[in-house]
Amino acid sequence: MNFDQIMATWKTQDEAPLYGVNRDLLQLVLQHEQSKIRRALRWEMWIAYLVGAGMTAFAGFWLWVAIYRGEPLLDAVAAGVGTGAFALWAGAFWLSRKRQARRERSFGNTLQEEVRRNLSLVNYQLSIGGRWGSVLLWSTLPVGGAALIYWLMAEINKNTDFWRDGWLIFICLCSTVWITYSGSHEIRQKLEPRRQRLADLLAALSTNE
Amino acid sequence: MLDAERNKIFESWVGAHKAILFKVCRAYGANPADREDLFQEIALQVWHSVESFRGDAAISTWIYRVALNTALAWKRKERKHGEGRQDFETTTGLLISTPDRDPRLDWIYQRIAELDEVNRSLALLMLDGFSYREISAILGLSESNVGVKINRIKVALAAQLAKEEQK
Numbered sequence: 001m002n003f004d005q006i007m008a009t010w011k012t013q014d015e016a017p018l019y020g021v022n023r024d025l026l027q028l029v030l031q032h033e034q035s036k037i038r039r040a041l042r043w044e045m046w047i048a049y050l051v052g053a054g055m056t057a058f059a060g061f062w063l064w065v066a067i068y069r070g071e072p073l074l075d076a077v078a079a080g081v082g083t084g085a086f087a088l089w090a091g092a093f094w095l096s097r098k099r100q101a102r103r104e105r106s107f108g109n110t111l112q113e114e115v116r117r118n119l120s121l122v123n124y125q126l127s128i129g130g131r132w133g134s135v136l137l138w139s140t141l142p143v144g145g146a147a148l149i150y151w152l153m154a155e156i157n158k159n160t161d162f163w164r165d166g167w168l169i170f171i172c173l174c175s176t177v178w179i180t181y182s183g184s185h186e187i188r189q190k191l192e193p194r195r196q197r198l199a200d201l202l203a204a205l206s207t208n209e
Numbered sequence: 210m211l212d213a214e215r216n217k218i219f220e221s222w223v224g225a226h227k228a229i230l231f232k233v234c235r236a237y238g239a240n241p242a243d244r245e246d247l248f249q250e251i252a253l254q255v256w257h258s259v260e261s262f263r264g265d266a267a268i269s270t271w272i273y274r275v276a277l278n279t280a281l282a283w284k285r286k287e288r289k290h291g292e293g294r295q296d297f298e299t300t301t302g303l304l305i306s307t308p309d310r311d312p313r314l315d316w317i318y319q320r321i322a323e324l325d326e327v328n329r330s331l332a333l334l335m336l337d338g339f340s341y342r343e344i345s346a347i348l349g350l351s352e353s354n355v356g357v358k359i360n361r362i363k364v365a366l367a368a369q370l371a372k373e374e375q376k
Contacts, residue, residue, distance in 0.1 A: 005313070010337070
């Protein structure tokens with residue numbers, strides 16, 4: 001090789017792609033990412049189950065109190081709706097997790113299918129905590145349930161001021177809405193680039209096939 | 210300058226001149242993990258530099274300048290903190306691998322890696338066809354100094370080539 005050949009060889013880098021994808025390693029990295037997302041989801045699920053079960057029991061207790069003490073029908077209905085709201089919330093989480101697990105199982109084991117599986121997991125995370133509409137859907141039940149229980153307790157105790165209770169419930173609702181909104185914004189900011197990266201990767205892999 | 214505007218310029222620069230970044234990373238990074246690390250660092254510095262680009266030089270010259278300065282600074286920092294990277298190396302570094310490469314290119318990079326850090330920059334710029342004047346502007350050396358150093362690099366390369374021929 002002479003100096004001109006060195007220069008010519010050097011120039012080939014500008015024409016040929018410099019880097020390719022190590023498919024085996026990418027597959028391993030994707031699987032590692034999947035297990036990380038699943039771990040995070042498992043935590044969220046257990047928190048939802050525990051809070052849901054605890055609050056259902058708590059609301060159930062107040063329902064029992066309302067019936068036992070012979071409180072007005074409206075109070076018993078409020079406690080019943082509160083109990084139902086929390087039970088429904090935990091149940092809906094359980095169902096959605098089941099559906100997602102079924103969706104994940106439907107993907108194969110090729111690299112593209114692994115990317116699709118990751119994309120589906122990220123979309124699922126977004127559907128739970130990253131989209132305003134779904135956050136509202138998920139948070140309405142527990143927030144509504146908590147508000148009803150608070151109102152019920154205030155009604156049963158009778159020694160509190162109506163306007164003060166109203167304000168407390170209003171502040172509780174507003175702060176919950178604000179916390180869930182900012183939480184969902186943060187999740188979206190974290191997950192949207194990942195979703196986009198996976199979608200780009202999938203498109204690039206499909207083009208290269 | 211708005212971030213969106215800066216991002217757009219940055220993306221077009223990196224898209225058009227990523228070969229420069231890869232060459233610099235390969236010349237200064239000893240292994241794939243180092244190269245990836247350096248690539249991130251250079252990309253960040255190029256992004257920061259978008260605002261200070263006044264159009265006095267070609268974009269490729271500007272990117273080369275930023276990339277080489279970053280690589281030299283990174284190399285100094287790496288010497289201080291470059292230990293204990295084995296785990297990282299074995300995982301993320303392999304994500305991007307070079308496809309079937311010309312072995313002659315490997316040979317050139319090996320020769321470049323044997324040079325000291327400033328001479329590595331000179332070799333890269335020389336191979337990419339920059340003039341002595343442009344190289345002196347990029348590296349802040351006098352033109353005559355650039356000429357002397359490049360001649361030495363060429364002589365060393367020729368000697369290596371002759372040795373290879375004899376084998």
